[in-house]
Amino acid sequence: MAKRPNHSHDQGPPPEGTIEQEFGVPIPGKVLAPELWCQTALKKLPPLGFIDIDALFGRQAPLIVDVGCGNGRYSLGSALDRREFDHLAADLLPVVIRYATRRGNQRGLTNLKFCVVDGERLVTQLLPAARVRELHCYHPQPYPGPGEGHGRMIQPFFLAEVIRVLEPEGLFVVQTDNDRYWHDIRIMAEEFFDFQHHPARWPDAPRGRSRREIYALQKGMPIYRGIGKPKAGITYEEALIRAGNLTRRGSKEKIGAVAPSAKQDSTRTPPRHCPDGP
C-alpha cells in the first residue's frame, strides 16, 4: 500500500490505496479507485435563507458541523467512521478547503460537504434551527494581539446561535491551545451549556483529531478541550438574553466578548496564526 507525505497537485491524482501523512500521522482513509470518487465541494450557498440539508445530502440523517475546519482532517475521519451521519465542514480560506475537498472526493465520502464561508455566517444565517447533532470547533483563530479579540469567532452571540442550531440533546465541542482564549471560552460556554473540560486526548484520535491538534501535541503545547450539551430547557430567546448579559459583563471584565454589531464582519482580517497547509 503506497504511503506518501503530501501529494503535490503537479503529480496528478495519487494512486489508489495511497495513505497520506501530515506531521507523520496518517490522514484518515485512503485514496479510492477514481470510479468511486465523489464531489464534496458545496460551491453555491443560498443568498437568503437556510441550506436545505436533506436536499444537499439526498437523505435525512443527523448532521455534524465543523466550523473553521482547516484542511478537514477531523471531518474526513468522522465521515469515514460515522457513515450514518452527514457532515458539513467550513473554513474561510479557499486554499484549505481545496485540500479538504480533494481528499473528501478521493475517499468517496458522500456524507461530507466542504464549503468556503465565514463560520459566523454559517451558524447565524445558513443553518436551520435544531438541525445539528454536533457542532465542532477545533482551534479557532485566537487573535491574540492587542485589540484583536473582536475577530474571534467564539463570542456570546455566536454561542446563542449554536444553541439555536443544535438539537436539544446536541453536542458542542471546542478546543484551543491558547490559554487566554480558553479562559474566555469557558466563561462564555458555561452560560449556555453543561460544559465540561475534557483534559484527556480523544480516544478516537490520540495523536490529534485535527492538524492543529497534532502540531500542538508534537510541540508540547497545552491543549484545552471542552464538550457541552445545551442547558436543559434553554431556548434561543433565553440564549440571546444571556449573550447580551455576557457581552455587558465582558466589556467590564475584559473577557474578549463583544456584540456582533461591534464587529467588522465584512472586513474580517484573514487569519494569520494557523500553520495552514495541506
Ligand SMILES: C[S@@+](CC[C@H](N)C(=O)[O-])C[C@H]1O[C@@H](n2cnc3c(N)ncnc32)[C@H](O)[C@@H]1O
Ligand atoms: C488554527 S486553524 C485550525 C484549523 C483546524 N480546525 C485545525 O484544528 O487544524 C484556524 C482555522 O480557522 C479558520 N478561520 C478563521 N476565522 C474563521 C472564520 N471566521 N470562519 C471560518 N473559518 C475561520 C482559518 O482559516 C483556519 O483554517
